[in-house]
Amino acid sequence: MSTLGGMLTDLVALGPERPALTCDDVTLSFGELDARANRVAHALRRHGLVPGDRVGVLSRNRPEYVELLFGAARAGVVLVGLNWRLAPPEIAAVLDNAGPRLVLAGTAEQGLVPDGVEVVDLDTGYEKWIADEPATSPDVLVAPGDVVLQLYSSGTTGVPKGARLTHANLAFTPRMGREFYAMGPDSVNLVPSPQFHIGGIGYGLTTLGQGGHTILVAAVDPADMLRLIERYRVTHSFLVPSVVQMLLSAPEIDRTDLSSLELIAYGGAPMTEALLRRAMDRLGCGFLGVYGMTETAGTVVSLAPGDHDPGGPRAGLLRSVGKALPWHDVAVFDPLTDEPSPPGQVGEIRVRSGQNMAGYWRRDDETAATLSGDGWLRTGDAAYTDDEGYLFLHDRIKDMVISGGENVYPAEVENALASHPGVAEVAVIGVPSPRWGETVKALVVRNPGEDPSPEELVAHARERLARYKCPTSVDFVDELPRNASGKVLKKVLREPYWPDAAPVR
Template identity: 70%
Template sequence: MLEDLLAKLVALGTERPAITCGETTLTFGALDRRSSQVAHALVRDGVRPGERVAVLTKNRSEFFELLFGAARAGAVLVALNWRLAPPEIAAIVADAEPALVLAGTDQRPLLPASLVDGAVDLDTGYEVWIDGLPGTPPEVAVAPDDVVLQLYSSGTTGVPKGARLTHANLMFTPRMGRESYRMSADSVNLLASPLFHIGGTGYALTAMGQGAHTVLMAEVDPVAMVRAIGRHRVTHAFFVPAVVKLLLDGAAGADLSSLEVIAYGGAPMTEALLLRAISTLSCAFMGVYGMTETAGSVTALAPEDHDPGGPRAGLLRSVGRPLPWHEVVVHDPITGSPPGVGEVGEIWVRSGQNTPGYWHRPEESAATLTADGWLRTGDAAYTDADGYLFLHDRIKDMIISGGENIYPAEVENALAGHPAVADVAVIGIPSERWGETVKAVVVAAEGTQPTPEELIAHARERLARYKCPTVVEFRESLPRNASGKLLKKILRAGS
């Protein structure tokens, strides 16, 4: 359980740095003490085991005090997305039904008016809230299968759902850090991903679980990130592809020599961007695939499998092979039977990391989780003869044109290889003749003016004609959520 994990970390040394955020460093001893104070504050305020505590704030070290404190009090921490609009936050809060809300001063106006007065202000009231309380855990019975964290899906395909994660789910993260991310107690991990996503909280625990030092960024800021890497001699980081691009754009002349491993995932990485990153940064790269419902990574493309220009260069399009403690297979989304090698199907995962289900969503939980322990991810992929997984797209994003299945990521990857394309998204739009046809929404690279005909011709040189866009629209930017994922539902609404 998380309580046991924190006790082990403290045993490595109370003065070891746990989290640095800005100019403030929190030691593991202080994290232990303050987490216990949070637990006592929750108990004092009447938060019962199993009840939810919501937090709305940019990344800050207090988040982890709240996470471990909730774990010690038997409560469930609900991390709210501060980038959402007030009506969206109100809908999630209404669904979560928190017994207590904590928020940063700047985020308080985003809360429903009925909750503002009762919310603990993390900037002005938090220290008072925990002041004078014991620095040892309260006597609360907590079990491995108790839910401790509730994260809401990004809503890229629909209304956000509260994925519940247990102590047992999250206790795989230290093993993930050790065996997959190659971290140790001496690692220094840069964390810029928002903590309301599993790529933030879950990834944080991979390094923290080794007793490593976490350098926490309040939000994605490429200039500050580059400065932090040099200042703290950062060895590890995880970035979504959009942030990889921002980092590369700001890396010129910076000292990034301390970097050992950069993991990437959360959205498809185009080959063009990955090749640029490999050639620019002198460190190892590792591709990972996972989701909130699996409490983090379930596959990894190891650094040794990154071989640009070599005989295994094709693996750069893969998200790797299953980590040893997971079963990851591809099934036909209709029949449930496994397709042949190279045939596209839906990724299914059976693992101790799988969510026990969604909060207040029994029907969706039943549709996602099978009776024999499999989680249907909704992601499309195929495997090669060596067991490497090649991600295509969300099953729901699949385009069916003239009876042929088209996966947008394949088309996006082809278009992204054109030098005049800075960013691209592919969606399906209605077609009287074919049912659906392919539309590409493109952000042109600075200083270029590509034409639709030019990009369509580029795609036709690389893809079957039926997969190629028939419509190309140019925009200044593409809508993305805080984790860097494209919001295709917004693009579809505008088409």
């Protein structure tokens, strides 16, 4: 495909009656999706939007989101995904940066939109908005290098930034689905991740781009997701670790037919070995580890199903996120010297790829700090490679704990603690220490029926890690705060322990 609009045209040619999207048990065919996307494109033009303008969408997962993406693509307009989980002041800040001419919002989300912004209600006004528009494609010249999607980074370390993704960036996604997810026109893909996130709207193009069937999940409910897997014979899904945990803990899993599952991709946050082993055993399908980010339009590194070998001679690879996909250059650099790091040495992951974003919208300084002149994108993630080129993710560089001059990577400590049977979830942060500057604290969600003591968990960690890496204190919590993509909000966890501000690196 050269543009999203062209991709949809090609998919309709495969069979306009084929199911494209299902949500809340209502199905839209590829022919219907094509016609409705064209009506959206004409509605945007009638509303005065011209190529390069922004249109915002603020809603939970729904087919209209996909209609708006393809309609905007054919009109040359940029679709801006808005996070409905943000507070009104945060939404206002994003809208101030994005500057959309129009926002389409669900009824439940309209209260987040500040006064003065024009809104079309997706629940009560959308059908009327597109009803009288023609179902033919508009006469708008769209090029592969044009920006079509603007998604805001999750903001775990600061103000969200709008990553500008082009048609050419997203053109790799169907190839990814075909070559690495082993998807085809008969695949059925369950998409629970929010569509304002690359793991939702971007990942959703993997099966859609093969002419397969995509099942959108409006709200993450493990019992309903298990029902959908059985009813629609779901073959694929991408799940963040917290959702994997929810599915495995759902009582309904023992009476659900999971035999259709072929492959589960996982990522978005570190997956502990203990959880991964449980998931592989219970779900009985292949697993694909993925690593990527909004700024890279999705996956750039994957751990192939064949590299998942619990209990085997290569079991250590379960701690890896895998190897770079063949159309990317992925390397680890020393962030201080800008020189490549040798195998085994922790540095910053950098990516050079046709998937790299065009830059942040209206944030030139942040763009310059992220995209180098020679094509490398600085991810801000810490990792090392082994001698075979497998990438082992440690954590965000800014989440690293520096205790007594030693670098401690939270993911390593979390992995050790998660192997204790009393630990359901764990997050590790740095807290102030008069002696060491920072020291390691673990925040733990207990497994039901288990009651480990802090001393027991510290001892468990010391059996597996150097003493300086181990927590000096453990607090128990009911749940860990997460953003929409499932990542633990380390910034929120640190706030109570740093009266002024957590250290900035």
